[in-house]
Amino acid sequence: MQRIYVDISVDYSKDGTMMPAAIKWEDGYRYEIDRVLDVRRAASAAGSMGVRYTVRIMGQERRLFFEDTYSETGKPRWFVESAIPSS
């Protein structure tokens, strides 16, 4: 299990709620998030922690993290948990 940092499109609602809308993958492909199933603070099995969004993308469940505490760059980043080693 490892973390893959990704570019994300985020929707902000009027009341300030943040919801990820789409993931731009390493190969440039854009995956729309069909549904956010769960939001909670959690530690990731791939290390690090943050706000965990369990999302459905093309029928597949994925776990997306808003890494606000551990980020090494000092700025919050997004990552996806992945079982496949990064190319």
Added chain:
Amino acid sequence: MDRQIVLSDLNACYASIEIARDPNLRGKPVAVCGSVEERHGIILAKSDLAKQAGIKTGMVRWQAMLLCPNLITVPPNIELYRRVTNRVREIYSDYSNLRDDFSIDESWIDLTGTCRIGKEVRLVHEIRERLKAETGLTASMGLSWNRIFAKIGSDIAGPDAVAEITRDNMKDVVWPLPADVMMGVGRATKRKLNDMGIETIGELAAANPDFLKRRFGKNGTVLYAFANGIDTTPIRAEGTGPPVKSIGNSTTTSRDMVNDEDVRIVLMTLAESVGMRLREERFKGYVVEFALRTTDLRWLIHQRKIKRPTNTTWDILEVGFQLYKEVRTLPLRSIGIRVSTLVSADEPEQMNLFENEIKNDNQRAIDRAVDTIREAYGFHSIQRGLTRLDEKLGTLNAREENVTFARF
């Protein structure tokens, strides 16, 4: 009604944070270790596996490597630990606004009245579970009606577990423990107690309080009360911490300080950082304390009360250097300086006929100018000439790296 107080102690905090960040470290002996090049090469924290291999906090790195050749050492990342522990404290805050942070990884939380009577243990387990799920860290938690036994509970609970100490079980659980398990009993006190034939907390609790008071003064009464679980110190509401009692800073230099000039250069950077903090927090202080550590790692502390409270870099440097000259030993490995007996910087001052007030005013003006420039452009944007005499000794960014507040 009894209070419900929890002490939560994060297990191997720094090492656990490093492991939580990098899963490749899981199941390996890990130690957080200062930089060897800058001679801070001692073990600051270790994981459970490293502990089992006999690694102890404070060991020098090479000693640790001899004991455990496959030990993985990682450099400390204090900023990260602070962010993560703040996150942990936010979780505690979900349960109570009464919290005292004993150290970066230990907090007392007062849960009195936050849940139905008798459900407290379940609530503590909930906090423990949440902590694990949300931060990947585990904690030892003690629950009791007073801070002292809550702390003992966390000490005996073991990792990722809760120990409850009640009025019913304290005689079996707490009293047989050696006296130095209890807060307030250090090495010296333990020795004195042992000389009096007191070995356990129970024996301390059963001792004659008048006798203890004669032997230990005021502290004797406190020890007697603690051993009996009597402690009414309130857990403060968040954001109402006790006032700062002193501001100080110390550093271990990259090479030994071998002459007066070396000491003065390092003292200058420390005085700058302490002065800046004092001014930022709007304090000035009456007592300047100088601490030195020789190459055989022994600390020596020397202090003086000055006539007028100060917060100027120059005064702190001059008094500090004077103190150094009075106890002069060389070479030195570390030095530190601290200003205490603080008063508000806005407090009016009696001017002195025999002192050069214009010079004092000028020093304050210099400090103000330097502070303003540094605030806008960073610490290194302006430097005292003295600190440039030796680049290595003079480049400590004391303000950001090591500032400590003591609240006692």
